Amino acid sequence: MLRSKRLEPVLALEERKEQEALERLGEARKQVEAHREQVQNLERYQQEYRDQIRANQQGVVPVARLQAWQAFIAQLDQVIAQQNRQLQKAEQVFEVRRKEWQQAWERRRGMEKYIESCRQQEQRERDLKDQKLADEAASRAFTRRNR
Secondary structure: OOHHHHOHHHHHHHHHHHHHHHHHHHHHHHHHHHHHHHHHHHHHHHHHHHHHHHHHOOOOOOHHHHHHHHHHHHHHHHHHHHHHHHHHHHHHHHHHHHHHHHHHHHHHHHHHHHHHHHHHHHHHHHHHHHHHHHHHHHHHHHHHHOO
């Protein structure tokens, strides 16, 4: 069996590994987008809450209410910071998955190139064999004619 044919299952395996890595990369991207959206939503909510506080601060505001508003804003700050940390972790996972996919792509591409070079070598060997057979046939024909 030709080397190029024997390597086809290896190529199929590399293609499957690349596809799996691509799927993991897609999932990691979705996680990054979800965390980013959460952070944006929280920041928007916090800004809307601050705007409401400013609008409601006409005149004298009781200290207790002001403290409650500040405490809630501080809690939102903590939640936003936590979500930003989760976003950073998701971005790190995404980068790892991107590198894994890139390596899988390079392995698959390398196998394709190797199989192609094997096919070219096999073709050269067939061409040489055919040329040798043609030369031998021509030599026998020449020998027969010159007897």
